[in-house]
Amino acid sequence: MPRATAGLIAVAALLSACAGTPAALRPQAVQAAAPEAKGYLSGALIQALADATPPPPVVGSSTDLADKARSSQFRTLEDSDRWLLATAHAELRPPLALQHFDCALGVRLGSATAPNLNKLMQRLFDDSDAAAERVKARGFRARPVGDDAERRSCQRVTEAGRKSASYPSGSSTVATVYGEAFAALDPQRATEARRIAHEMGLSRLVCGMHYPSDVAAGEVLGKAVFEAASATPGFDADLAAARAELTAIRATGLTSPGCAAERRALATPLP
Template sequence: MTRMRRIAIIPAAFIGLAAGLSLAQTPPAAMPANPRMADPRKLPPSYLPREALPDSLALLPPPPGKGSAAMQRDEEARKAAARLKGSARYQLATEDAVIGFPEIPNDFACAMGFSINKGARPRLYGLLARMLIDVGLSTYGAKDHYKRTRPFVAHHEGTCYPKDEALLRQDGSYPSGHSAIGWGFALVLAELNPSHADAILQRGREFGQSRLVCDAHWQSDIDAGRVIAAATVARLHADPAFRTDLEAARAEVTAALSKPAPANDQCAAEASALAASNAH
């Protein structure tokens, strides 16, 4: 099977998400839990041609095997995360489960110090929407090859977001696409807003950890997702269109930071939820 074939079959969800690539279009509210698989030719343009995407199958080791120390680590991490069910952190993980626009940009609003919306910051919003396709697709070489069973399936349980479970049962667990997207966004946003870099990177990390809290991914899936995110963001920096959009987004960020951010109860609640989970 060629590398192009390995990424040729992708969830129909990416087609819906790709509506956010055009600033003249309205992105969908959420990722549809649709198990159909889509023809990549129906995807709108992203920054990178398919042959330029990082090859996750080449970059990642195999997922942990049954009975291995790494698999034991995954099970222990899952048990620890299960204690958060019903908590504020679990609710935050439920919100993080929605892969869509404006949901994902809003997930980073508190860390950034301002909202990321299409009306006020169209170049930043469009940059994130367009790069999402590259980051997401970069995970599928390994996903489709290993077809790792997700933890909620292996343990005959459910996730924090039942709407997507039918899709997830047919989508490989390794590496985590959610983790890759969250970390990829965090790397770019931290570059654009270095004064808030620690908060942004923490939020990107926790966006991935939400998948552990939700029982939708193993810890090793999440860790591997960050590797693929870093590889994709590095490759994006070699693309002229990405660099042009990055500089336009930087101007929007600079303008937003010149205005004082109002107090936000939602941000206080988010900080509290994240602090509680880190204390476990």
């Protein structure tokens, strides 16, 4: 097995194992999950953001047909390094999902306790997830794995999951919000943070869970959610507290051992 593939498998396995391990047996950083907190945005503002999102492409339209043609091309990546990275990217909840940004930021978030960072990201997760779900409730579009019952996904998908709505990509919405937040926390690495957020959206194409226009709409919505959240009272204080934690984590000098594997996977040409 190539070294990069083995390393990426280890990263994916770590995320999967932590997600399924009883809390009492998890590392301290994983146990330090974000406290339950509502998002920054009011229900009315979330609804306004959802209402501003265009409806999904009409079935049989040129956009819909182009989406389906390109989605089919992503089958060529099944079981590749990029497929394995997409498997890891399927984890979107803090604190585990924040480790997807380790290599972009040059840190090792899984090695430290960061309650303020986790709280910030949990609140942003709540806002972005709520906004995406309201758009999905307004107009249904089937997922690639729903349109094709034989389509493989890089994650475990229930029958209900196959039948759930694809537009917009909630995963892409959440990833984009994370990317914007990390860009604000570490402006010197803003480009790298936003690139990983985009790659997390592309991972949903690799997985067969979304079509390209689903991901594109999710990115637009995610940026709008972050812009709105960053203008709310208390956000700047939360950002400052999270930035202090990120600075302390960087000072430890620890970095992720999976970065070489990630670079290899991200170098895989997409169809």
